[in-house]
Amino acid sequence: MATSVELSTEEGGTDGGPLLDVRNLHVEFRTREGVARAVNGVEYSVDAGETLAVLGESGSGKSVTAQAIMGILDSPPGFVTQGKIIFQGRDQLKLSTEERRKVRGARMAMIFQDALSSLNPVLNVGEQLGEMFTVHRGMSRKQARAKAIELMERVRIPAAKERIKSYPHQFSGGMRQRVMIAMAMALEPELIIADEPTTALDVTVQAQVMDLLADLQREYNMGLILITHDLGVVADVADKIAVMYAGRIVETSPVHDIYAKPAHPYTKGLLDSIPRLDQKGQELYAIKGLPPNLLHIPPGCAFNPRCPLARDVCRTDVPPLYRVSQERASACHFWKEVLGDDSAPADDA
């Protein structure tokens, strides 16, 4: 996010700048086949109490960015090669491993997509939740147990006292995801990163879980980064959106504007290509081609081979993030055209 960068000094205190400020982040994976450039200069920021949705397809770099922020990138093969991750005024990349470990879990926490494989199958949930308090807060096991029950009640797991001795496989998908949320919430972090938290869930359960997450966020005034590929979920909960493609942010915008008037052809293509529950269309618009191979990202704009507006300049010059308005930016040479031609046919009506 190119916005608001000027407002805060780099090492600005916790009160001045945003809660989290990611600047020019580059991550690459050194594999046997070559170097995969997974993240190429991502910038975004999140304030306390704000929800940023990071939208992208598989391979767009949205999860890798999150892993870099959390400091849980598999390294090797993954390496952060450039950039800053400023969280509460401190660049996380300059901290020691021990210092980062103290931040992780206590100040920022993560919720993963697949709760079954993220929870330890041989420990009951009470032990796993309690661990947060014995390790980070030095509580006794008895105190930790009481805290664990409290947490489970807070995420609305019925009969928490009895269920604390249950193992992850004894919970349903939705309940497991609640346990994951409870674990992330345990130490009342300022920032939560949720990576596809509801993708594996059924719609009715998805609604319950998103509802819970939104309630907790409001209650504790947390910053929330919601990583997803679902434009519907984003519309329901996000304040602002960052759309990623081939490791770059191609568009950032407050949630309202982007759906009405996308400023990047990729965003526009995505919006046009999803069937709507409330509209029975004829043929769906389909973005041609496939997302690029990260080993061989096309020169110029990475989206150019799939873009209906692509011209010579797109094949040679990487578009910077152009400022579209106070709060919006688009990495398209022809963003004015995208905004303009949108008023004519396509999506609604």
Add this chain to the structure above:
Amino acid sequence: MTTAPRPTTPEPSDPKPAAREPILQVRKLVKHFPLTQGIVFKRQVGAVQAVDGVSFDLFPGETLGIVGESGCGKSTVAKLLMNLEEPTSGEIIYRGEDITKLSGRALKTVRRNIQMVFQDPYTSLNPRMTVGDIIGEPFDIHPDVAPKGERRKRVQDLLDVVGLNPEYINRYPHQFSGGQRQRIGIARGLALRPEIIVADEPVSALDVSVQAQVVNLMERLQDEFTLSYMFIAHDLSIVRHISDRVGVMYLGKIVEIGADEEIYSHPTHPYTQALLSAVPVPDPQAREYRERIILQGDVPSPADPPSGCRFRTRCWKAQERCVVEEPLLAVPEVFRGTAGPAEHDSACHFAEEKQVVPPEE
């Protein structure tokens, strides 16, 4: 449930109003998986009632969408239709014959006409076979469809039809992306020129930008080859897009079925209403005026379903009657003879129309 196909009000979306003779009739289909205990002396201690009395018709050239959450039995229905599972009871009538009773040569002939497209294009293609072998394999089993010398040409034609380069015939599945693999799966399904294609979550494993390509392809092929689709998915938006009629399943039963407009714009069953209201709509404007029904709790275990109405444990309308009396799938009394879009089969004692999807602009 026993209701015969009701003479529905003429539907504008129906591609062939004249040909209203169903191609496939499913009647009271039941599949219970036994739960056993003991190792040497197995005794049955119960049964998972995966499918419990499902009836519907499939008409030529139409798409019937089946929606429901995981565990509702929609994939088991697909397997039963393919004769991959033997039903506990019930009938599947294809061209006047109950295919659940067929075996040997007769079954083989029927199978040629009903083909399947699977959800996961990564596991449903044999990694050791070339694309040509995968798509051509059906011809080995049904050699009468294509003579030996013609097969390669046929496979290349099929690749062309699904939008892949015919020169890829000697490549292996791993050389393709997810969307391309799903096209290969579709080409294999088309090889024998079937009349019915059962597609179980065909696009849910694909990226959003690729889903539209595959959905469009399926629609084009339907027109080209006059296929009937049974389209099973949990994504209600995609089902609406592709389907002429939609059935909603919950815990092994169809709770509501009707034309797409009837289900999406005039749902009368509370489960359908809750399901529709829970779907996130990609429109932040809708956040304000949409009423969301958030169901409490989880789907009960199909091994021990609630008495009476199976949805009653999560239903906000549930009353004493729902506990003791099972609602049948029929036009609810209040809507009988109204000739409106609310007049369609719905298995609820207290059926009531409720608009949960914002009307089309």
